[in-house]
Every structure is written in structure tokens, then in C-alpha cells.
Amino acid sequence: xxxxxxxxxxxxxxxxxxxxxxxxxxMDHENMFWYRQDPGLGLRLIYxxxxxxxxEKGDIPExxxxxxxxxxRFSLILESASTNQTSMYLCASSRLAGEVETQYFxxxxxxxxx
Amino acid sequence: xxxxxxxxxxxxTEGAIVQINCTYQTSGFNGxxxxxxxxxxxxxxxxxxxxxxxEEKGRFSSFLSRSKGYSYLLLKELQxxxxxxxxxxxxxxxxxxxxxxxxxxxxKP
Numbered sequence: 001x002x003x004x005x006x007x008x009x010x011x012x013x014x015x016x017x018x019x020x021x022x023x024x025x026x027m028d029h030e031n032m033f034w035y036r037q038d039p040g041l042g043l044r045l046i047y048x049x050x051x052x053x054x055x056e057k058g059d060i061p062e063x064x065x066x067x068x069x070x071x072x073r074f075s076l077i078l079e080s081a082s083t084n085q086t087s088m089y090l091c092a093s094s095r096l097a098g099e100v101e102t103q104y105f106x107x108x109x110x111x112x113x114x
Numbered sequence: 115x116x117x118x119x120x121x122x123x124x125x126x127t128e129g130a131i132v133q134i135n136c137t138y139q140t141s142g143f144n145g146x147x148x149x150x151x152x153x154x155x156x157x158x159x160x161x162x163x164x165x166x167x168x169e170e171k172g173r174f175s176s177f178l179s180r181s182k183g184y185s186y187l188l189l190k191e192l193q194x195x196x197x198x199x200x201x202x203x204x205x206x207x208x209x210x211x212x213x214x215x216x217x218x219x220x221x222k223p
Contacts, residue, residue: 004156042118042201042213043157058210090156100145100164100205105156 003027004106006091012112019078021109023091031094032074033103034058034066036087043090049074081113116140118214120202125220126192134187134200134217142207148176148187149201151216157201160187189219197221 007022023032031050035043035058045058047066055066063085067075074093078085089109094101117139126132138146145164149157163169163178163185175188187200199216206212 040122040215042215043203043211044213045210048210100162100209102147102159102162103211105158107156108154 004091004093004104006089006106006109008109009107010110010112012114013078013081014114015082017078017081017113019081019111019113021076021078021089021091021111023074023076023093023106024072025074025093025104026072027093027095027104028071029093029095029104030071031096031101031103032068033092033094034064034074034076035090035092036060037090037108038087046076081111083113085111086113087111116206116212118202118204118212120200120214120217122215123218123220125222126189128192128194128221128223130192131188131190132192132219134189134202134219136185136187136202136214138183138185138202138204138212138214140204140206140212143180144205144207144209146176146178146185147203147205147211148185149203151199151201153198160200192221194221194223 004025033048034046049068065077091106092103094103120136148160151157161176201216202214203211
């Protein structure tokens with residue numbers, strides 16, 4: 001079974017803090033994704049990566065950055081957290097880049113920015 | 115623009131059948147996914163359709179009509195554990211998933 005883990009289930013941070021969300025997958029997947037999920041909206045793609053050290057902007061990259069130094073690990077960074085970044089953050093991975101592949105999700109991190 | 119529409123909420127009775135519809139307008143089409151998401155948990159894969167027609171998988175079936183930009187998820191013999199949100203997502207020509215907002219399904223005894 002594919003396993004995608006995220007470093008925290010719940011986080012509370014203050015405005016202006018730097019926030020790191022980490023995601024690890026154990027199935028040697030090429031693709032990794034960061035989404036945010038807000039009530040009444042579909043999952044929105046923040047960034048994705050199809051290989052180590054590669055990253056691509058999704059639909060809402062502003063205020064976020066990412067890092068993929070190792071194939072299994074994909075980190076999302078909020079350089080200076082703001083209240084409008086309060087959300088559920090979901091990491092996902094899929095096997096191959098440029099193919100139609102099922103995405104496997106981590107349990108999510110619920111972030112509250114005060 | 116790209117758009118996925120599905121009802122916000124549906125209610126059904128335990129043991130009954132429910133159909134959750136999804137319509138889409140996307141830049142290209144490489145397939146349509148249905149995911150299930152229980153409250154506070156991660157989405158999990160249910161089905162994938164790329165050709166027109168019905169795909170059956172136990173109590174769950176998914177239908178696709180590419181010409182109509184339409185899909186539905188059919189759940190039979192509903193159980194209380196089927197109470198969840200059901201997410202429709204289309205893979206566009208860039209192999210990116212475009213997600214609907216999800217349909218919250220409430221099952222009543």
C-alpha cells in the first residue's frame with residue numbers, strides 16, 4: 001500500500017511566522033503535489049514537482065514556496081504566514097509524470113494562522 | 115475557463131440507491147476520477163473513467179459521457195459508512211487534476 005505521511009495533523013501559528021509543512025511518500029513516486037482545501041471550494045493546487053529539485057507552480061502559488069531535495073520528500077513553506085492561509089493542506093503523490101495516474105493523499109494538515 | 119460542477123449536498127436513506135452527478139468543462143480530457151473523503155480525512159480513490167460507459171466496482175459504479183461532459187457516481191445498498199464527501203476530478207490535457215468542490219452525502223437510517 002502507498003503511504004503518504006505529513007509531519008503534523010494540526011498546527012497553530014502566528015501571523016508573520018515561517019511555516020514548514022513536510023510530506024513523505026514511501027512508494028518511489030515521481031510526482032508530488034501540495035493542495036489546499038477550503039469549504040465550498042475544490043482542491044486547489046499550490047505547487048507540484050515531477051522530479052527531485054524540480055518544481056512547478058499550480059493555480060495559487062502566491063505566498064508559498066516548495067522544496068524537493070529528495071525524491072520521497074516534498075516540503076511546503078509559508079514564508080510569512082497570513083490569516084488567509086488558514087486552511088487544510090493536503091499532500092499527494094502519483095507514480096509517473098506525464099501519465100494519467102491515481103493520486104494518493106496524506107492525512108492532511110489543518111493550519112490555523114492567528 | 116475550467117469548471118467542475120456537482121451538487122453541494124445530498125441526503126439518502128440507508129439501503130437505498132443514490133446518484134451523484136458531475137458536469138465538467140475543461141481544457142482537454144484525459145480521464146475523470148471519483149474520490150471519497152470522510153470528514154477530517156484524506157481523499158481516497160474510488161474510480162477512473164476515460165471511455166464512455168459504465169464502470170462497476172462492487173456497490174459503486176461510475177458512468178461517463180464525454181460528448182456531454184457528464185459523469186455520475188452510483189452508490190447502491192447504501193450503508194451508514196458511505197456518509198462522506200464525494201469529489202469529482204478531471205485530468206486535463208496537461209495531466210493536471212481539476213477538482214469539483216465535492217458533494218456531501220448524508221445517509222439517514
